[in-house]
Amino acid sequence: MPPRRKLSDLDRGRAIGWLQDGVAARQVAQRLAVAPSVIIRLKQRFHATGRVQEQQRSGRPRVTTQREDRFIQRQAMQQRMATENNIRQRLQATINTVVSGQTIRNRLHNFGLRPVRGTTLTANYRAARRAWCTQHVRWQRQQWAQVLFTEESRFCLEPADGRIRVWRRRGERFTKGAVL
Secondary structure: OOOOOOHHHHHHHHHHHHOOOOOOOHHHHHHOOOOOHHHHHHHHHHHHOOOOOOOOOOOOOOOOHHHHHHHHHHHHOOOOOOOOOOOOOHHHHHHHOOOOOOHHHHHHHHHHHHHHOOOOHHHHHHHHHHHHHHOOOOOOOOHOOOOOOOOOOOOOOOOOOOOOEEEOOOOOOOOOHHHH
């Protein structure tokens, strides 16, 4: 098994303690099952800063600010059927920030919003569903035993399948604001 390259805060403190007691860096590395270079860098950082905690890394800078993130969330919650492209265009028009559609989706996912695909329930479709339900409301178990339920998979060769995506949080699948 290759040696670890990171140490916990406790192990870093132990390593510095052993080094101050005169234990060689190689022996400390063997005791903690890490590469000797990890212990040497830890020792150098401790002498330079006097701390054993890891420094915060910069990482990739965010494209949007917290204010812009709140704007994105507010737009999705006010207009549940808005696409990420619509939200992106509104963000660019009002705050003058250019971001990609993927960034919009990432921010909405961070807020716990997921797009749920749903077909638009027209008046005719609703009436047909209700009629079917009223016809079958009094069916007995033997009648339902004759029905074969299958899962229908939906395949779409074109990018626009005519369905509308609604941004919803977990557990609010059929709340009033999240239904077409």
